[in-house]
Amino acid sequence: MTTTPEVSPEARFAPRATPETQPYWDATAAGRLDLPRCRPCDQVFFYPRSSCPRCGSTDLEWVTCSGRGLLHTYVVSHRPAPGFPVPTVIAVVELEEGPRMMTNLVDVEPEALELDMPVEVRFEQRTGVAVPVFTPTKADS
């Protein structure tokens, strides 16, 4: 069961891009989850950096991820955070492309969560940015 926050969602922590992460945030604004891929390694990595954390190559390209992943681990936070419902599910999702990222699981009762359940991305509007969050994948979707 969740309670509606008294603080508006706009009051929530809004990230600001740096030059090397700008394409990521431009993509989320357009409803896509884009991440850098190292051409020599063929690895997609999170978070965006100017060189591959595995081989050091700067030969990178941006790829659009499927937005699908698995729920790797989570806590159900009962600590009040401005603009967030209590409780909030703070999770790490493993993307289909390999990397893991922190996120929220939304539109789900915490009791219904299971590790490794399939999840899919959606985007929440904040002040000036769209933040990727995830929700359990509907059956036969």
Add this chain to the structure above:
Amino acid sequence: MSRDVVIMGAAETDIGKLPTTSTLELHVEGARRALADANLTKDQVDGIASVSIPGPIQVSHALGITPTYVDGTGVGGASFLFHVRHATAAIKAGYADVVLVTHGESGRSRVGASTHPRGNDSVLAQFELPYGVVGPPTSFTVPARRFLHETDNTLEQLAEVAVAQRRWSSRNPRAMFRDEISVEEVLGAKMIADPFTLLMCCLVTDGGGALVIASREFAEAHGSDKPLVHVLGTGEAATSPLISQMEDMTRCRQFTLSSQAAFKESGTSHADIDHLMIYDAFAHVPLYGLEDMGFVGRGESGAFVADGHTSPGGRLPMNTNGGGMSYTHTGMYGMFAIQESVRQLRGEAAAQVDGVETSLVLGNGGMFMSAATLILTNQR
């Protein structure tokens, strides 16, 4: 020429709620007490090591020391173990004779404390804080569910860590929380970040402390009559600034790397360790520590703690001051873990363990971000 390096002075300030003492003053008071413990004056100190806030220069200036060796390594709560390692190397290299390592933090009262401003464009602010992370209780805890899922450890055993720590703190008059607790009480306490209840989280206090590190030669010529604690082996490592980017959420690689380095340098093995301090910001951290340093096998840490092996009377006494969950936790607990090892090795701990000759301290920094290991002994 190699020089043996020792901890010749060690002391803590008062701890708990200290609303009239500033962060800087906690450093300074800790330093004064540690120098008195070593029977040295400030003018015998030529090296200073402290975390970035308020910083080694402010601390040494406040004390009236002009250091010619300065270390401002600030990598979270493990920083003071890093400082001991770096001071050991500096003394061996001849860069310094006496290094003062200081800690002070008004973690609870926030007097003269940094507000740790984080720009909205930092990596942490872009990729973790937007998700309602309000500090360590809601981020350090995140890997634990995966850890329990992939190992044979259980939620009840996670609670046993808090129970075991309280058995130690019940013997320590300085500890913040001293009433023994049961697994049921731990599991039934106020929920913070499910599965972590309040009693599985560290408390928040004010306090400080300091260490005086010197060559054995210097300590024997100038120091007090306190037993010397030899720095036998050290290690350090760092991995990710973001907890979500841990290589494996069920293992802490820097615990493994730093302890391997310390064991190698010291020439000791696990069987030589009589006493263990593992930074216990939250109940899962000692379980990772026991497994990732190799004191127990994969998935065996929970049963090891539940069977009482780390409790009073157990074969591997751990966190004998009560730890960060029951003794004190200013925000950077590492200094207090080292202090307890020194007390045990000197035979002056509140809950003294018989026959401690070798003690291992594992420090954690940030949320599984950095780690350092010290192996200390009273034998030489």
